[in-house]
Amino acid sequence: MKHSQLFIDSLIHPKKLAAYRLLPIGKVIQYTFLLITVVTVFSFGRFTAGLSVDTLDMNSLNGITEYIEGVKWVLYPVTFIMLFVFTTMLLFAQIALYALAGLLILNVMKRRGEYRHIWRTTTFAMTWAILISMLSDYLPINSTIISVFSLFLTVTLLIVALTKYPKQPITK
Structure with missing residues (x-):
């Protein structure tokens, strides 16, 4: 299965997400790292566009502005690596917590x-x-509202997908 198909189905077909539980973990990890890479590149682009010595407004501190100009070649790769690592940790922690909540929902x-x-x-x-x-x-929109909306959206999509999981056998 191609990653593009997984991406499209993740956006448009929430009921198919339950079927993807049977995918090999390697394919799921690849998809996760592709998302992490997209987020990291996007964040890094915003960082590089926002980091300008002119925006620091340090006219009286020429030494600091010259120092920043001199170390930019080190700053960019280190920043990209740190963004990638922190995004990875954050995303994997979020997935783990949502999955724990999903396990509780699944039992209910x-x-x-x-x-x-x-x-x-x-x-x-x-x-x-x-x-x-x-x-x-x-x-x-306020970032808190977006975070709450994202939480509800993820849980809603997870519940829709969980409805397609097989039912527990009835015990007598």
């Missing part, structure tokens, strides 16, 4: 599934939230 819904299946489903359910949070600086 009396459906069968394991944490590893819900983790995979959660990865795809978070696609919209990741895109919205990435573009949040360009929206005229």
Whole structure:
């Protein structure tokens, strides 16, 4: 299965997300790292566009501005690597927490599934939230509202996907 198809299905077909619980974990991790790379490149682009010695407004501190100009060649790669590492940690922590919540929801819904299946489903359910949070600086909405909306959107997509998980057998 191609990553582009996974991306499109994550955006348009939330019911298919339950079927993707059976994908190999390597494919899911690849998809996760592609999302992380997109977010990192986007954030790094915003960083480089926003980092200008002219915007620092340090006319009286010429030594500092010259120093910053001199170390930019080190600053950019280090910043990109740090952005990638922190984005990776943050995204994997979010997936783990949403998957834990999904496990609780799955038990309430009396459906069968394991944490590893819900983790995979959660990865795809978070696609919209990741895109919205990435573009949040360009929206005229408070970041708290966007975070809450992303949370509800992810949980809603996760619940829709969990409805397609098999039901637990009835015990007598």
